[in-house]
Amino acid sequence: MAHEQHNYLNHQKGIWSWLTTLDHKRIGIMYFVAIMSFFFLGGVFALLVRAELFTPGKTLFSADVYNRMMTYHGAIMVFMVIVPGIPAIFGNFVLPIMIGAKDVAFPRLNLMSWYMLMIGAAITGSTLFLENVDTGWTFYTPYSSIKTGLGVIPMVLGVFIIGFSSILTGLNFIVTTHKLRAPGMTMNRIPLMVWALYSTAILQVLATPVLAITLLLLIAEKTLGVGIFDPQLGGDPVLFQHFFWFYSHPAVYIMILPAMGVISELVATYSRKVIFGYTAIAYSSLAIAGVSFLVWGHHMFVSGQSEFAGVLFSFITMLVGVPTAIKLFNWIATMYKGSIRLDAPMLFAIGFMFLFTIGGLTGVYLASTGMDVHFHDTYFVVAHFHYVMVGGTLMALMGALIYWFPKVTGKIYSDLAGRISWVFIFTGFNVTFFPQFILGNMGMPRRYYDYLPTFTELNQMSTFGSWLIGTGFLVGLYGVFYALLKGKEAGNNPFGGKTLEWTTTSPPPHENFEKTPVLTGGPYEYR
Amino acid sequence: MSTANHTGGFHHAHHFDSAEHQYESSKQGIWLFLVTEILMFGGLFVGYSIYHSLYPQVFHAGSKQLSVVLGALNTVVLLFSSFTMALGINYVQRGLKNKAIIALAVTIACAAIFMVVKFFEYTHKFHVGTVPGKYAYTEELSASGEKVTKVGALLAEASKLSVAEREHKLHLDETEYEHLTLLEKTKNWPLFFGFYFVMSGIHGLHVLAGAFLIFWVLLKVIKNQVGPEYYTPVEGVGLFWHVVDLIWIYLFPLLYLVG
Secondary structure, rough: OOOOOOOHHHOOOHHHHHHHOOOOHHHHHHHHHHHHHHHHHHHHHHHHHHHHHOOOOOOOOOOHHHHHHHHHHHHHHHHHHHHHHHHHHHHHHHHHHHOOOOOOOOHHHHHHHHHHHHHHHHHHHOEEEEOOOOOOOOOOHHHHHHHHOHHHHHHHHHHHHHHHHHHEEEEEEHHHHHHHOOOOOOOOHHOOOHHHHHHHHHHHHHHHHHHHHHHHHHHHHHOOOOOOOOOOOOOOOOHHHHHHHHHHHHHHHHHHHHHHHHHHOOOOOOOOOOOOOOOHHHHHHHHHHHHHHHHHHHHHHOEEEEEEHHHHHHHHHHHOHHHHHHHHHHHHHHOOOOOOOOOHHHHHHHHHHHHHHHHHHHHHHHHOHHHHHOOOHHHHHHHHHHHHHHHHHHHHHHHHHHHHHHHHOOOOOHHHHHHHHHHHHHHHHHHHHHHHHHHHOOOOOOOOOOOOOHHHHHHHHHHHHHHHHHHHEEEEHHHHHHHHOOOOOOOOOOOOOOOHHHHHOOOOOOOOOOOOOOOOOOOOOOO | OEEEEEEOEEEEEEOOOOOHHHHHHHHHHHHHHHHHHHHHHHHHHHHHHHHHHOOOHHHHHHOOOHHHHHHHHHHHHHHHHHHHHHHHOOOOOOOOHHHHHHHHHHHHHHHHHHHHHHHHHHHHHHHOOOHHHHHHHHEOOOOOOOOOOOOOOOHHHHHHHHHHHHHHHOOOHHHHHHHHHHHHHHOOOOHHHHHHHHHHHHHHHHHHHHHHHHHHHHHHHHOOEOOEEEEEHHHHHHHHHHHHHHHHHHHHHHHHHHH
């Protein structure tokens, strides 16, 4: 190196400059560190839960400890890892660069969102040392409101604050996308990752307030005993489920839409082709966001809702398959006759398509009311949503990590480490969760501490798979440290990407571009 | 801050092209935030309408117990405060500093009046025992084995006294005595006060938050940090205040007038 390059990493120095930074790129890195720590914690809980289920009856812990571990695994993974994951880390880092902006619209609010996630996580985490919290991540009433201990209050309060963080991030992204696009960057020229983040942001802003009021009502129920969810006082515990899923079903798409955005980028770059059906992929994100609000009732087919509601929710739920399939077929059409390079990120993208398809198709089983009565609250459901969320979001997260790593740090992530990590995660994932489909079909209920001896072999297979996944993520983590310490210099565009972030230096300067870019064409002009 | 560009007395952040651009973006952000506020209250309104359709008699008997006079007074106070808030924004835009200070101070005073009235309403409800859910019940059981409410206990005591003594000893006038009797005859009536306290309580917290925000922009006006060329915070806080007012305009008939 002839001279020290001036970039956002050396723009200011010291820990304090990081904790008070208003730079979206630094905030993205802070999210990365925080969320990966949560991910590690949630992963440890997952391994412990699986270890406990290695044999029927007591293996390592009491039923009480098991219930708590299962609750923390779910709550941490959903509220602190998968929901904020891709938007907060990669959305923060690449969204402004991809549209040619210098920063997000509200940098202070952005920093505040990070602190809110930290405060919420601290409050939620503090319940580990308080009274038992064993409700599962859904906090279903009446168990949470009447039966179990007061630890639910700080737990729920923490999630409430995390929800605020999510709302503010979404709000920031919407205004950024509307107002800060570079000259020539029309809405039909923004990269598909931005379309995905934009649709996600709409969901975050419109769905999360309903979670907020649901959690507030639960707190009111617990402290004031208002009786809205208590049948003894005239209330209805099922109302909680309606409210909860009115948020939490759209939240499933808050988790998956950004992942789909990542896959669109990866498929275009590693196939060296113009993305097939740009408009269809872009608008299908909005379609998924829209439909997601009308499907919450499929969580409640056996709650005693009317048959008419069941049929209606069943139909609308299957409708989600349409825009999802549009995306999938467009990715495949993009790959068709492309110059595909099976680098690690592309392997993760293909893994995503494979696993997400299985998750999506089993979703159709669960959307059919008749079959859902059979599968409801069995391991089939557990397998289904892990295929969708883990197989979807975490695959995309790993792909995004390796793909944008050079842009973020200036160093190349070892492709070999990425591939080894992929082999472990991909095989481990199928070994863990495929047996659970069979277990569910055989009738093993979810959430339970104990099971019939008949289910032992499949459970042991599943537990063995969880170790493979754990190994895979550890290899991925090793890859991060290896690349930071010994990685090769990346150059500005190591993978031949065509979107705007590859036109600036790696790492980018403080204001993203030396000169504001002017767009004259679409985002994926390969050939 | 290093992130600000100084041009002609007013600064806009480095990632915006102009002050106008920044103003437009901020305004969009505030509107989006207000959407989330309305959606949050929307959850409460949905819950309200479900239970209102299930137990119309509970809401009828419950609303009788609320003081329409005090509710109406608060409605007028909030409407007036919206007017003074709008005046305040207008004065800031026109650079009339002293008038702006007065208008904003009056708005804060209205918020205070609102909260004081709420305080009297709440304490009276604690006094007669019209409180939410499980706190409305005493430990005792009646002869028929049902839980006795605090209102029931109060009425039992009052029925032993003459009308004048009720007024004097228990601060119960005859109309209220009748309303409470009607309430006590209605099954599950504490549910109404669950909604009353949760909805008006969360709204009350918003009034307090709004008052603090108005105080914050008032300080900005005094320190000359806002004026005709830059008034985004004043306008944003004003929009928030109007939404707080608007929500009350829905809460007042739903809670006080449904009977």
